Amino acid sequence: MNPTSSEAVAAALGRAESVTIVSHVRPDADTIGSALGLGSALRDSGKRVQCAFPGPERLPGPLRELPGTDLLVDAGSLERADVVVAVDAATAGRLGELEAVLAAAPVTICIDHHVSNPGFADLDLIDPESDCTTAIVLRVIDALGATLTVDIATCLYAGLITDTGSFKWARPASFAIAARLTEAGVDAARWSRTLLDSHPYRWLRMLSDVLESSVLDETACGGLGLVYAVVTADQMAEMNWDEAESVIDVVRTAREAEVAAVFKEVGSRRWAVSLRSKTVVDLVPIARSLGGGGHVRASGYSDTGTRDDVIARLRATL
Numbered sequence: 622m623n624p625t626s627s628e629a630v631a632a633a634l635g636r637a638e639s640v641t642i643v644s645h646v647r648p649d650a651d652t653i654g655s656a657l658g659l660g661s662a663l664r665d666s667g668k669r670v671q672c673a674f675p676g677p678e679r680l681p682g683p684l685r686e687l688p689g690t691d692l693l694v695d696a697g698s699l700e701r702a703d704v705v706v707a708v709d710a711a712t713a714g715r716l717g718e719l720e721a722v723l724a725a726a727p728v729t730i731c732i733d734h735h736v737s738n739p740g741f742a743d744l745d746l747i748d749p750e751s752d753c754t755t756a757i758v759l760r761v762i763d764a765l766g767a768t769l770t771v772d773i774a775t776c777l778y779a780g781l782i783t784d785t786g787s788f789k790w791a792r793p794a795s796f797a798i799a800a801r802l803t804e805a806g807v808d809a810a811r812w813s814r815t816l817l818d819s820h821p822y823r824w825l826r827m828l829s830d831v832l833e834s835s836v837l838d839e840t841a842c843g844g845l846g847l848v849y850a851v852v853t854a855d856q857m858a859e860m861n862w863d864e865a866e867s868v869i870d871v872v873r874t875a876r877e878a879e880v881a882a883v884f885k886e887v888g889s890r891r892w893a894v895s896l897r898s899k900t901v902v903d904l905v906p907i908a909r910s911l912g913g914g915g916h917v918r919a920s921g922y923s924d925t926g927t928r929d930d931v932i933a934r935l936r937a938t939l
C-alpha cells in the first residue's frame with residue numbers, strides 16, 4: 622500500500638479534466654453515496670464526471686432517490702477518463718467488470734474504510750478508523766475547497782447512517798459529521814425512513830419464513846454460539862435483491878450467539894454470505910479465508926455449492 626492524504630487525492634483530482642468513479646458489486650448506500658457525493662462536488666467544479674457500478678444486481682430502489690443519480694451511466698458505456706476512483710471497495714475484485722476500467726486508467730485512486738483493504742491504486746486513501754467511506758469523501762471534498770451543498774451532504778449522509786446502523790456503533794467523529802451534514806440541510810428523518818425503515822409488505826412474509834427455518838447452535842464457535850439463516854432465491858422472487866440485505870440485522874439480535882450468518886442464494890449454486898459478530902470474534906480472518914473481507918464485526922464473502930456445502934464450509938472455518 623502507498624498511504625496517501627486527502628490533500629494528495631484532491632490535488633490529483635484537481636489536475637484531472639475528466640473523472641470516473643466506480644462502486645462495488647451489490648451496491649449499497651456507502652458506495653453509491655460516496656460516488657454521487659464526490660461526483661457532484663467534482664461536477665460543480667467543472668469536471669466531466671461519470672459514475673458506474675458493476676452488475677448483475679441493479680441499483681436498489683431507495684438509492685435511486687438520491688440526488689446526483691444522473692451521473693450514473695451503464696458500466697459498458699463509460700468514456701475514458703484522466704482519473705478513475707474506486708469507492709468503498711475492499712479489493713479491486715469487488716469492482717466486478719469495472720476492475721478492467723480501473724486497470725486501464727492513467728491514474729487510479731482508492732478511497733475506502735475496510736480494514737482488510739490491502740491497497741490497489743496509485744493513491745490509496747484508506748482509513749479503517751472511519752465508520753464509512755462517505756466520511757473520507759467529505760475530507761476530500763473539503764481538501765478540494767468544494768461547497769457542501771444539500772445534495773452532496775445527502776449522499777454522504779446516506780453512507781453514514783447505513784454503515785453505522787443508525788449510529789448504533791458510530792464513533793465520536795461520526796456524530797460531528799452528522800451534525801455538519803444535517804446543518805447543511807439533510808432531511809435526516811426522510812433518509813432514515815427511506816434507507817433503513819422501509820420495505821414492501823412481502824418482505825415481512827419473507828422474513829417470517831426465513832426466521833422460521835433459522836438455526837441456533839450454542840456449541841459452535843468454541844461455545845460462543847452461532848445463529849444462521851438461509852434466504853433462497855424462491856423466497857426473494859418478486860422482490861429486489863437488496864431486500865435480503867437487512868435480514869442479518871434481525872438474525873444477529875439472537876443473544877445466545879456471538880456470530881450470526883445469513884446465506885443469500887444469488888444464483889444457481891451461488892451464494893453471498895453476510896457475517897456479524899458482537900464483541901469478541903474478529904471476522905476479517907474468517908471472511909478472508911473464504912475469499913471475502915470487510916470489518917472486524919461485519920464481513921462477507923461469496924461461495925458456490927449446495928446450501929449444505931456452504932453452511933458446512935463456514936462452520937468448519939469458525
Ligand SMILES: [Mn+2]
Pocket residue numbers: 651652709734752753754784
Ligand atoms: Mn462502507
